[in-house]
């Protein structure tokens with residue numbers, strides 16, 4: 547329980563929290579920015595979406611007067627034809643926060659009469675991460691966690707094993723440091 551042990555604990559906690567926050571936190575986008583989700587301001591939602599780079603983990607927020615609008619997630623076909631009869635999802639609170647869970651296109655329209663036709667429709671395009679099959683992703687734990695294996699002799703395990711070892715070691719070290727006082 548020397549000084550070096552505590553330093554490793556601190557470094558471990560800092561690295562762990564940095565990794566966690568980088569994986570959990572995403573950008574937050576207000577659809578239509580200050581105009582919100584509406585049919586009366588002639589907001590160009592295509593342009594709005596085209597100027598964004600959406601990623602898994604980001605959150606998109608639809609803000610609108612729920613007496614006059616809603617948010618209906620539909621298929622591409624129904625998006626093109628303004629058909630809200632077979633929705634994938636329906637939102638109607640006036641302040642709908644939707645977290646992007648996977649890549650793809652997410653099509654939303656308003657189902658109030660003529661709103662979709664007048665342009666209250668948006669295509670949120672979430673590209674797959676840049677070539678995840680061939681290029682390593684720098685923010686994933688296995689690339690940065692192994693350099694700090696706090697338990698001697700565990701540096702030769704697989705990356706997953708090492709990461710788990712690091713995590714449990716940090717937790718154990720944390721508990722040990724509490725018990726030490």
Ligand SMILES: [Cu+2]
Nearest residue numbers: 615656658661
């Ligand atoms: Cu509407």
